[in-house]
Amino acid sequence: MTLALGRIADGLASLGLRVAMAAVAAIVALILTEIVLRSGFGTSLLIVEEMVGYLMSTVVFAGLAPAARSGAMIRVDALVAQAPARARPILTVAMQVMTLLLAGALGLFVLRSLLRFEERGTLSSGVWPIPLWVPEAAALFGLLLFATVLALGVIAPAKAEETRDG
Amino acid sequence: MDLSLIIPLLALLVFLAGGMWIFSALLITAILLLTVSAGLDPERAGILGSTVLVRASRSWELSAIPLFLFMGELLLRGGTAARLFTGLVPVVGRLPGGLLHINVVGCTLFAAVSGSSTATTATVGRVSLPQLDQMGYPRMLAIGSLAGAGSFGLLIPPSIAMIIYGVLSETSVARLFAAGLVPGLVVAALYSLYVAFRHPRASDHSGTWRDTLGLLPVAGLVALVLGAIYLGFASPTEAAAVGVAGALALIALEGRLNRAVIYDSLAAAARLTAVLGAVVIAASVLASAAGMVALPRSFAAWVTGFELSAGMLLLALAVFYIVLGLFLDGVSILVLTLPVVLPVVQAAGIDLVWFGVFLVLMIEMGLMTPPVGFNLFVLQSISGEPVLRIAKAALPFFVIMGVAVLLFTLFPQIVLFLPDLLYN
Numbered sequence A: 001m002t003l004a005l006g007r008i009a010d011g012l013a014s015l016g017l018r019v020a021m022a023a024v025a026a027i028v029a030l031i032l033t034e035i036v037l038r039s040g041f042g043t044s045l046l047i048v049e050e051m052v053g054y055l056m057s058t059v060v061f062a063g064l065a066p067a068a069r070s071g072a073m074i075r076v077d078a079l080v081a082q083a084p085a086r087a088r089p090i091l092t093v094a095m096q097v098m099t100l101l102l103a104g105a106l107g108l109f110v111l112r113s114l115l116r117f118e119e120r121g122t123l124s125s126g127v128w129p130i131p132l133w134v135p136e137a138a139a140l141f142g143l144l145l146f147a148t149v150l151a152l153g154v155i156a157p158a159k160a161e162e163t164r165d166g
Numbered sequence B: 001m002d003l004s005l006i007i008p009l010l011a012l013l014v015f016l017a018g019g020m021w022i023f024s025a026l027l028i029t030a031i032l033l034l035t036v037s038a039g040l041d042p043e044r045a046g047i048l049g050s051t052v053l054v055r056a057s058r059s060w061e062l063s064a065i066p067l068f069l070f071m072g073e074l075l076l077r078g079g080t081a082a083r084l085f086t087g088l089v090p091v092v093g094r095l096p097g098g099l100l101h102i103n104v105v106g107c108t109l110f111a112a113v114s115g116s117s118t119a120t121t122a123t124v125g126r127v128s129l130p131q132l133d134q135m136g137y138p139r140m141l142a143i144g145s146l147a148g149a150g151s152f153g154l155l156i157p158p159s160i161a162m163i164i165y166g167v168l169s170e171t172s173v174a175r176l177f178a179a180g181l182v183p184g185l186v187v188a189a190l191y192s193l194y195v196a197f198r199h200p201r202a203s204d205h206s207g208t209w210r211d212t213l214g215l216l217p218v219a220g221l222v223a224l225v226l227g228a229i230y231l232g233f234a235s236p237t238e239a240a241a242v243g244v245a246g247a248l249a250l251i252a253l254e255g256r257l258n259r260a261v262i263y264d265s266l267a268a269a270a271r272l273t274a275v276l277g278a279v280v281i282a283a284s285v286l287a288s289a290a291g292m293v294a295l296p297r298s299f300a301a302w303v304t305g306f307e308l309s310a311g312m313l314l315l316a317l318a319v320f321y322i323v324l325g326l327f328l329d330g331v332s333i334l335v336l337t338l339p340v341v342l343p344v345v346q347a348a349g350i351d352l353v354w355f356g357v358f359l360v361l362m363i364e365m366g367l368m369t370p371p372v373g374f375n376l377f378v379l380q381s382i383s384g385e386p387v388l389r390i391a392k393a394a395l396p397f398f399v400i401m402g403v404a405v406l407l408f409t410l411f412p413q414i415v416l417f418l419p420d421l422l423y424n
Helices: A002-041 A048-069 A087-120 A133-155 B003-017 B022-037 B042-056 B061-077 B080-092 B098-114 B117-134 B139-149 B160-169 B173-198 B209-213 B216-230 B236-253 B259-292 B295-304 B310-327 B330-347 B352-366 B374-383 B387-410 B413-423
Strands: none
Touching: A002 A048, A002 A133, A002 B061, A002 B236, A002 B259, A048 A133, A048 B061, A048 B259, A087 A133, A087 B022, A087 B042, B003 B022, B022 B042, B022 B259, B022 B330, B042 B259, B061 B080, B061 B098, B061 B117, B061 B160, B061 B216, B061 B236, B061 B259, B080 B098, B080 B117, B080 B209, B098 B117, B098 B139, B098 B173, B098 B216, B117 B139, B117 B374, B139 B173, B139 B374, B139 B387, B160 B173, B160 B259, B160 B330, B160 B352, B173 B216, B173 B236, B173 B352, B173 B387, B173 B413, B216 B236, B259 B295, B259 B330, B295 B330, B310 B330, B310 B352, B310 B387, B330 B352, B352 B387, B352 B413, B374 B387, B387 B413
């Protein structure tokens, strides 16, 4: 059972990673297209800054689940390392449950914002108006994935090392 | 201090000490500040928090991070690091200090494609340390120079830490990139002088200049990316996208481009972007919440009450950051302190671009100090030496960096002349 839940969590994390990777690739493609159009043809897509913003948001939110599952999230572990061995997993689970509640609450607020935008038909103010519920949906997708992976992770923890970047 | 402010700040300390991920600790603290301190009901606090969070994640400036990471990963997986050692042998071999300079020069060059100190230390260390060991160079001097120079990833542009500072302090990332270059080169020169002084012998290995020529395409790519930013042809994000295209073209021409290289590079860049981006957007929510309860203004007024000169304030901040560096990593220090420290710095009339370089140097010093100096752990995994022994080897380089900070404080033009020249 635990093994199956762990596999589901890994699969969801992998899905989030692929979406984040696609968003990074799309950012590169959009900016390069804009540079070619601007310098070679004297024209512009006019939406690059706005679209890159939405894609960047997608990278961050969709990347949360794989980052959490691979143990890449930044945390202060010097003090936890000093705690008695028996207390450490309890502390970890307690902190994960609080993060899970936070992610759930944030997901609810983003969902409400999405529904409001959809109901009112709100569009972005750019040259090519985009329904604002679309970028909200990308953030919501990432938060839901993150919350699910966290919930599964409490039951079936990943065997990953904590890593950080300087 | 008001009890309603103490509760959220105390909670933040408990969360951090309990090992909670930094981004969730920042977000929960922000919600506590909005509800307990500002008196908002949870509903309004949630709406405000989630709105700021999503808006902050759509930053154009922030989008330079995945692109610079992608470029660095591509070059790393395309075999740049392996060529670094052989390519630098003819350049530095005849100097006093011999091939130990490869650690300093190699880290300086790799920092210009990587943007991350961990990647810089690990990549250069893995290639150079076994070779230097084999050639009989003093092991602890080699490890110490790697611990010191490995931190250049944060200072020498393109620097992820500079992008994060720029986003949080609303300072031009291009100016910060220009400001970081000369101090980075000055610290590198000081490190090289120290290495030459400690090990005056030149190397018996001369290498061939053909190997050095192999480094030119990567050096050209770095010059193209940074040149486009410095000369105002492109924003950091646009230059980073050109850098990605250039890195892809380079490794394709060398016949090393395949699906695995692209996939792994893209995956590493996306994952690390999420980690860093989550912390930065959570810090934006905390900064907004702190602003609502006038926490930065109160802190600035409290510090101003001591009537410190700018020099004394910087000294106090240096001590503060070095102590924080003992317990926190670089990104955490940036996001946790900037909302309250920036108003104080601004009130003291300190240039925000100069302060960005000062702050990054302080973080770099933190990377060399135990128990949380991350470069020490990277080197431990490469060399197998105990952390405290590595920290002792890094101590002279820590002191040299401290001297460099003093130099930049006494002569701020060392930091500011290039951004002033390019952008004024």
